[in-house]
Amino acid sequence: xxxxxxxxxxxxxxxxxxxxxxxxxxxxxxxxxxxxxxxxxxxxxxxxxxxxxxxxxxxxxxxxxxxxxxxxxxxxxxxxxxxxxxxxxxxxxxxxxxxxxxxxxxxxxxxxxxxxxxxxxxxxxxxxxxxxxxxxxxxxxxxxxxxxxxxxxxxxxxxxxxxxxxxxxxxxxxxxxxxxxxxxxxxxxxxxxxxxxxxxxxxxxxxxxxxxxxxxxxxxxxxxxxxxxxxxxxxxxxxxxxxxxxxxxxxxxxxxxxxxxxxxxxxxxxxxxxxxxxxxxxxxxxxxxxxxxxxxxxxxxxxxxxxxxxxxxxxxxxxxxxxxxxxxxxxxxxxxxxxxxxxxxxxxxxxxxxxxxxxxxxxxxxxxxxxxxxxxxxxxxxxxxxxxxxxxxxxxxxxxxxxxxxxxxxxxxxxxxxxxxxxxxxxxxxxxxxxxxxxxxxxx
Numbered sequence: 001x002x003x004x005x006x007x008x009x010x011x012x013x014x015x016x017x018x019x020x021x022x023x024x025x026x027x028x029x030x031x032x033x034x035x036x037x038x039x040x041x042x043x044x045x046x047x048x049x050x051x052x053x054x055x056x057x058x059x060x061x062x063x064x065x066x067x068x069x070x071x072x073x074x075x076x077x078x079x080x081x082x083x084x085x086x087x088x089x090x091x092x093x094x095x096x097x098x099x100x101x102x103x104x105x106x107x108x109x110x111x112x113x114x115x116x117x118x119x120x121x122x123x124x125x126x127x128x129x130x131x132x133x134x135x136x137x138x139x140x141x142x143x144x145x146x147x148x149x150x151x152x153x154x155x156x157x158x159x160x161x162x163x164x165x166x167x168x169x170x171x172x173x174x175x176x177x178x179x180x181x182x183x184x185x186x187x188x189x190x191x192x193x194x195x196x197x198x199x200x201x202x203x204x205x206x207x208x209x210x211x212x213x214x215x216x217x218x219x220x221x222x223x224x225x226x227x228x229x230x231x232x233x234x235x236x237x238x239x240x241x242x243x244x245x246x247x248x249x250x251x252x253x254x255x256x257x258x259x260x261x262x263x264x265x266x267x268x269x270x271x272x273x274x275x276x277x278x279x280x281x282x283x284x285x286x287x288x289x290x291x292x293x294x295x296x297x298x299x300x301x302x303x304x305x306x307x308x309x310x311x312x313x314x315x316x317x318x319x320x321x322x323x324x325x326x327x328x329x330x331x332x333x334x335x336x337x338x339x340x341x342x343x344x345x346x347x348x349x350x351x352x353x354x355x356x357x358x359x360x361x362x363x364x365x366x367x368x369x370x371x372x373x374x375x376x377x378x379x380x381x382x383x384x385x386x387x388x389x390x391x392x393x394x395x396x397x398x399x400x401x402x403x404x405x406x407x408x409x410x411x412x413x414x415x416x417x418x419x420x421x422x423x424x425x426x427x428x429x430x431x432x433x434x435x436x437x438x439x440x441x442x443x444x
Contacts, residue, residue, distance in 0.1 A: 025342065038337040039326070047331050047400060049393045051370035051382045053309050058083065059091055060395030062388035064167040067138025070318070070365040070444040071096050071103070072386035074145040075154070077314045077367055077412075078253050086252060087232030095157045097166040098245070099145065100138075101219045102152045106284045107136035108180055108211045112204050114281050115184045119191035130436050131281065135180035138169050139443030140284065142316055142365075142412045146257045147288030152222075153245030154253065159226035165218045172218055179214075183207045257289075260316075261426055264293040264410050265301040266440055267352045271432075273297050274422065278431040279441035293440060294426045298405060304413045306371055306378060311417070314367050314384075318410035318444045321364035324403060330392020332383070332407075333400040351406055355439050362409045365444035369396070378404070409440070 016022050028037040058080060063072050075094040082088055111131065118128050165172040190200055228248065229239040240248070264277075271277060277293045296304075305315050324334050340347055354360035370382030381399040389395040415423055434440060 019344075029342070034339060034342070035326075035337055038339045038342045040336060040338055043333065043335050044326065044329060044331055047333060047380060047398045049382065049396065049398050051372040051380070053306075053373060054370040054382060055309065055312065055314060056080070056084070057369060057384070057396065060384060060389050061093055061096070061386050063096070063386045064388075066100075066167055066169040067443075068096055068100055068166075068169075069386050070140045070142070071099055071145055073316050073365040073367050073384075073444075074142065074149075075099070076384060076386070077316050078154070078255065080314050080367075080369075081255075082252055085254075086238075087234065087236075088230055092230070093157045095155045095160040097157075097162050097219060098155045098160040098222055099148050099152070100166050101160075101215055101222050102148050103140065103144070103284055104136065104176070104215055104219075105208070105211055106148065106151075106286070106288075108176070109204065109208055110284055110286055111135045111180055112183065112187060112207060113286055115187050116191060116200060116204075119188045127281065127436060132181055132184065135177045135184070137173065137443060141282070141291055141318070141443060142260070142262050142410070143289050143291040144284045146260070147283070147285035149249060150257060151285055151288060153247070153249040155223060155226060155245045155248060156228055159223055159228065160220060163219045176211075176214065179210075259415050260412050261415060262291070262293045262410060263301060263304060263413050264295050264440055265298050265351075266295050266355060266409065267298070267350075268355050269352075271295050271440070274425050276426055276429045276431040277434050277440060279434045279436065279438060281436045282441045290431075291441075292426075292431055293410070294422065296422070300422075301408075301411065302378060302404065304417055305368060305411045306373070307417045308413055309368060309371050313414065314369050316365060316412040317368050317408060318362040318365045320360045320362060320407045320409070323360070323407060327387075327391055330385070330395075330397035332397060332403045334402045334406055335400070358439075360407065361439035361442040362444050363442065365410075366397075368411075377401075 019025075025037075058076070061072050061076060063069055075096055079088075079092060079094055083090070083092060114131055115128075118125070118131065121128050123129065123132065187200070187203065190203060223245070225242040225244050226248075227239070227241050228243060229237070231237050240251075243251075273295055275295060277295060279291050282291050305317070308315050319332075324336050325332050326336060339345075349357070349359060351360075366386065367384040368381055369384045371378050372380045372382075378401045380401060381404055383397040383399050385392065385395055385397050387395065392398070415426075418426070
């Protein structure tokens with residue numbers, strides 16, 4: 001082991017004070033913080049919110065104090081299409097609280113099944129510890145929302161409005177996760193006692209009954225049927241009576257969800273391109289759609305996103321939303337802050353190095369609604385966020401193409417935009433199973 005000596009400390013201090021700019025820089029950073037001191041205002045001014053491909057915009061939604069970005073992004077891609085097809089009013093939204101309710105119920109059951117499957121391992125085992133660290137959470141991935149919608153359908157926000165807990169989920173999550181950990185004790189004890197499958201299933205049913213009660217009292221009772229009425233863009237009145245959530249999805253969204261697949265860009269040695277990947281213990285609906293990614297090189301990854309936007313379809317995408325972000329101005333750009341010059345330190349890493357060494361992973365999902373092409377090449381992208389209309393340009397962000405390259409990890413693409421060989425790779429390849437803690441298993 002090598003300690004820091006007093007002689008070294010003296011040298012460190014002298015090296016700082018030898019710089020003629022040290023006092024000025026120290027004053028700027030201690031007063032304004034790192035990002036404001038390192039911000040390049042000229043670069044910020046260059047990121048104008050104008051795009052050569054710009055799909056029709058809707059007022060942005062607001063997930064408030066919840067981790068439902070992946071859900072908002074998915075439902076927003078659908079509502080844009082619904083508005084175009086059915087002439088729905090501009091402020092129309094699908095209920096994010098409805099899908100949140102079923103996601104919570106299904107994630108709890110998914111957790112129980114994983115606890116039973118790993119009950120022969122000690123709680124110190126890495127997989128068991130991983131499960132118990134966060135039995136369930138707000139986040140998710142594309143395939144997980146697909147599994148929820150395929151089972152439960154969707155409803156307009158008028159049929160299942162927001163509750164306090166859906167918009168501010170921390171309080172519920174704390175209590176719910178505590179319950180799930182307590183339930184895990186009982187399930188592991190049953191397995192240790194050689195309980196039959198019937199006994200374990202009965203216990204699961206009892207726990208899920210309690211979970212449904214908690215959710216119903218906290219989020220509200222999800223409708224089995226509901227009435228829906230609206231005036232379209234031509235002022236024609238429409239009414240649906242006693243429609244089910246599943247039938248509402250079929251009639252008003254009408255997507256074949258199996259047509260939309262997850263494409264990732266993970267340039268690490270353990271994930272060769274043009275192959276598919278799954279993630280162990282990642283999912284929500286037992287018996288539902290599995291999480292499955294097709295890993296592609298960056299050029300193809302971007303080409304597919306551009307192709308879908310150019311065809312008039314929005315793109316669900318997942319990013320690491322932390323680095324190089326001005327939340328208030330709604331700017332995402334690798335050159336926006338020059339921390340390297342501020343501290344005279346090279347902070348750069350490759351995208352692969354950040355993934356391999358735990359410096360980055362997917363943390364947020366949004367919607368691509370435009371791209372600015374110059375000579376056929378993207379320079380910046382239009383992003384619909386779900387943080388309300390007070391940030392960015394009425395809630396829309398501008399992302400530079402360089403930022404896209406470094407911090408975008410996932411896009412959802414309709415199969416028809418894939419060349420035949422990539423479609424075949426997705427549909428017929430055997431997915432390699434990644435560890436539960438792999439960065440491509442991160443929840444947005």
